[in-house]
Amino acid sequence: MRDVARHAGVSVKTVSRVINGEPGVADATTARIEEAIDALRFQRNDLARSLRSGQRSHTLGLIIEDFANPFYSAITQAVEAAAREHEYLLITASAREDPERERELVVALLRRRVDALLVVPAGPDHRYIGQQGANTPMVFLDRPAGGVGADTVLLDNAGGARQAVEHLLAHGHKRIACIADDAALYTARERLAGYRAALTAGGITPDPDLARLGNHTAARAEETVRGLLALPARRRPTAVFTANNRNTIGALRALRGGPPVALVGFDDFELADLLGTTVVRSDPFRMGAEAARLAFLRLDGDAARPRRRSIPTELVARGSGEVGPAGRFTGPPIGEPGWRAEADR
Amino acid sequence: MRDVARHAGVSVKTVSRVINGEPGVADATTARIEEAIDALRFQRNDLARSLRSGQRSHTLGLIIEDFANPFYSAITQAVEAAAREHEYLLITASAREDPERERELVVALLRRRVDALLVVPAGPDHRYIGQQGANTPMVFLDRPAGGVGADTVLLDNAGGARQAVEHLLAHGHKRIACIADDAALYTARERLAGYRAALTAGGITPDPDLARLGNHTAARAEETVRGLLALPARRRPTAVFTANNRNTIGALRALRGGPPVALVGFDDFELADLLGTTVVRSDPFRMGAEAARLAFLRLDGDAARPRRRSIPTELVARGSGEVGPAGRFTGPPIGEPGWRAEADR
């Protein structure tokens, strides 16, 4: 900037004024400075710009688990869109369900002075944040934080799971399996709880052998479902509730070509319409948008106590969930595909 | 940092040494400083750190088109993984096929002093970059840049398309449609060229009515394919080549339940195995990894002239492409599903 000033025969401050479009600079001076900027190919340094205390970096931080999972892609897309609206940029990173890595990333982003930090927690305890990020608004998504009060946006996990299992019960099933992720995950525990609650409310004692946790990948879920299908008839489930998109996809692979087993999955997924898969649709896009909204609210000076938002779920019947225990359809699909990838909207 | 120094009774430089683990500080001094750091909850400012000239920001920039498209998610995941390996963070943004927006984002990221910039170009002309980013390594992915010499990583678009259409020709098809994205897109043009080349090589004169461009969403592709199916028998295609993942999904929806029409798609997608969809698999993960590799190579001082890399494609037969014009299978699937989302690996 000093070079530009020298080239134009003015002071740096005047150059600063022109760069930031501040008023009070003579047209002739402005022209001279712009010429100098072009000649010297000057480019403002936004890092230096945000260095002064009180200045913002105009950057949002987002920590998710896995870019390859469409659930997190949808969150990312929503957050990026919100950032863009506010002329913010987005630093993204994935923790891959590793609490240690989550911690490293949180620290790295705070050091980088993001103005706000959105986190899908990989670990259960966040006291390490302490006062480090006391001045940086934080919003937790999909799972609650541990030991810190902060804005949180969750799905209605238990409610959605209940809805799914009630749907299967209504179609006459008594032996309903639950395929879920690791019990270390909040969402898995909540959905399992919803599954159990629905069974109990339906007068059925949950069979522990039918609740299979620890399925973090589609491949693992596929194996688990195959195992269930291999059980003797009396112990075999007639319906399966899969507690997330990975599990649903694994179950679909396992059920392919086999005897008709009813299936309702948590999370919608692309092509579920074509495959006729009944799901309880979660709305990760909305969750991301809401989290970003809360973050910007805080940046606008909102100082209310931490908020907690719940995003509702919705059952979308497409056929796989409307099969009775005997394997025949007990009703027509009552829903429409409707769901589309964001790119199609 | 000055506060910490005062609290520990040392100079800022000594604090700096401790923070960065530099040698040559007495153990007792180190202990005193660490105590002060804890007491004052001091946190290093990485923005200030990278302010000095010659210092790097340890940040990579990545501009893609759309987070919701798994193709770009895979790229993002690969780039983030590489960044992580080098202890870099990643700023991501989506241009949504808008050249103006692409330009704004490039400028914003250069201002933010990313050490290298990876771009899936939305526009055809990149001369605007000029000398602005002359010192910032740039790598273009999926599509070439216009008017600037820079590292570029592309798929073998024409070759993959040829492979797909040759496969259909081998199964006896003569009327093969091509569903592609907008002709403004390099990949669409290249794949169209490959489609035509294969037809011509097979002794078939391409019917212009069967080459349908301008399908940017799955919904649009679905309509287009419906339109083709509604043609009188003589003009109707017996096979379809869809030139990207969105188009394939749209075509699948349109073909559902209808007369058997052979289908080969460009790009693999999740559940293609279950749906029995034959595809020419592209490897966006590998493309992202290669682009990141080139970027870090430049950061390591490599000054060779711009490189151009091509990522090969691979035909994966799953059934939909092995149907003859009469609608019967002309051979068994010769490939394995094999493909898994990154999350499953």
Next chain:
DNA sequence: TTGTACGCGTTATCAG
């Protein structure tokens, strides 16, 4: 309308 001086938080230089 324009300029001077200083501070932001850090690292590098060079002296002690």
Next chain:
DNA sequence: CTGATAACGCGTACAA
């Protein structure tokens, strides 16, 4: 082993 001081590039306060 430790410290004083000068950058880095910009914005702000205040002066001219």
